[in-house]
Amino acid sequence: MLGDEVIQAAIVEKLKSLAPFGLVQSMEVRELSWQGDTFTYPNIRVDLESNEWVFDEQERCNLQYVTFSIYIFSEQRSSKECSQIKTLIINALVGMGFTSVTQQVKFSRLRMVDNVPAIREDANTWRSQVQFGSRISNP
Amino acid sequence: MARNIQIVKISDITRFGDSLAKSIRANLKWSKKLRNKVKLHKGKVNNNGGEISITIADGDPNLQGMARAFEFGSGIHATRGTRKKYLIKPKNARALWFYMENPHPKIPLYIKGGKIGVVLPKVLHPGVEARPFISKAIQSTISKATEDLAISVRKNLIEELRIVLKDIK
Numbered sequence: 001m002l003g004d005e006v007i008q009a010a011i012v013e014k015l016k017s018l019a020p021f022g023l024v025q026s027m028e029v030r031e032l033s034w035q036g037d038t039f040t041y042p043n044i045r046v047d048l049e050s051n052e053w054v055f056d057e058q059e060r061c062n063l064q065y066v067t068f069s070i071y072i073f074s075e076q077r078s079s080k081e082c083s084q085i086k087t088l089i090i091n092a093l094v095g096m097g098f099t100s101v102t103q104q105v106k107f108s109r110l111r112m113v114d115n116v117p118a119i120r121e122d123a124n125t126w127r128s129q130v131q132f133g134s135r136i137s138n139p
Numbered sequence: 140m141a142r143n144i145q146i147v148k149i150s151d152i153t154r155f156g157d158s159l160a161k162s163i164r165a166n167l168k169w170s171k172k173l174r175n176k177v178k179l180h181k182g183k184v185n186n187n188g189g190e191i192s193i194t195i196a197d198g199d200p201n202l203q204g205m206a207r208a209f210e211f212g213s214g215i216h217a218t219r220g221t222r223k224k225y226l227i228k229p230k231n232a233r234a235l236w237f238y239m240e241n242p243h244p245k246i247p248l249y250i251k252g253g254k255i256g257v258v259l260p261k262v263l264h265p266g267v268e269a270r271p272f273i274s275k276a277i278q279s280t281i282s283k284a285t286e287d288l289a290i291s292v293r294k295n296l297i298e299e300l301r302i303v304l305k306d307i308k
Contacts, residue, residue, distance in 0.1 A: 117150070120160070
């Protein structure tokens with residue numbers, strides 16, 4: 001079974017590799033509950049919501065499904081930046097499969113489960129969220 | 140593999156929470172301190188529904204007390220518990236200092252930061268009148284938000300059923 005930390009690291013690695021998208025390039029990408037004390041905005045956070053391991057009776061093999069959310073936080077006055085970054089991430093990931101060579105995880109075609117428009121989390125912060133689902137395996 | 144059916148999506152529950160948070164902020168026009176401390180947390184969904192939380196003055200006990208006092212009233216204005224004046228004593232200094240209009244001539248005055256205030260060893264505070272901002276927000280939001288949520292649930296249910304029926308075929 002592929003562990004949570006490996007899957008999360010693979011997703012963070014993929015997001016960091018989206019360098020051609022200028023906006024995402026310089027951004028901080030970490031897990032959602034990262035316990036650091038220095039934050040720069042805008043930033044991207046990854047939350048692995050489920051990591052299910054099931055036995056497929058038809059195919060007679062083990063399968064692993066993951067659901068994860070990508071959160072985008074921005075401190076601009078308008079929600080524009082937050083939405084723009086989310087759109088870039090969605091366009092880069094939906095329907096794509098990718099393999100993390102360093103983490104040895106293969107994500108089959110990413111499916112967008114949900115798309116949450118930017119909301120005001122608190123007085124200074126905009127937050128938007130996109131939830132993905134995928135089947136994962138060893139490459 | 141059995142699909143996890145989600146009749147409530149994170150976007151539905153977040154929209155619900157957002158409209159409530161907006162309404163709370165709108166009701167707190169009179170206090171910037173409290174208004175800026177309204178925080179909408181991330182939503183969670185499971186097979187039975189979903190949940191989302193809103194906190195006010197998270198991690199700040201003084202502001203939490205202020206929020207509670209204005210929501211339910213305090214002292215002789217309390218709408219919950221016993222109605223009585225409460226004692227305030229200095230915590231970090233030898234006496235309390237605050238501004239008072241037309242103070243009694245026997246109360247000592249002291250200038251602090253260019254302002255004249257009275258100095259007292261302790262006070263019996265009458266409390267504040269309730270200015271409910273949470274219950275008011277719930278009342279004004281709940282009917283519309285529930286209606287929106289019901290529409291979303293209906294839509295999600297139809298979508299899920301369509302997928303399940305397609306799988307059966």
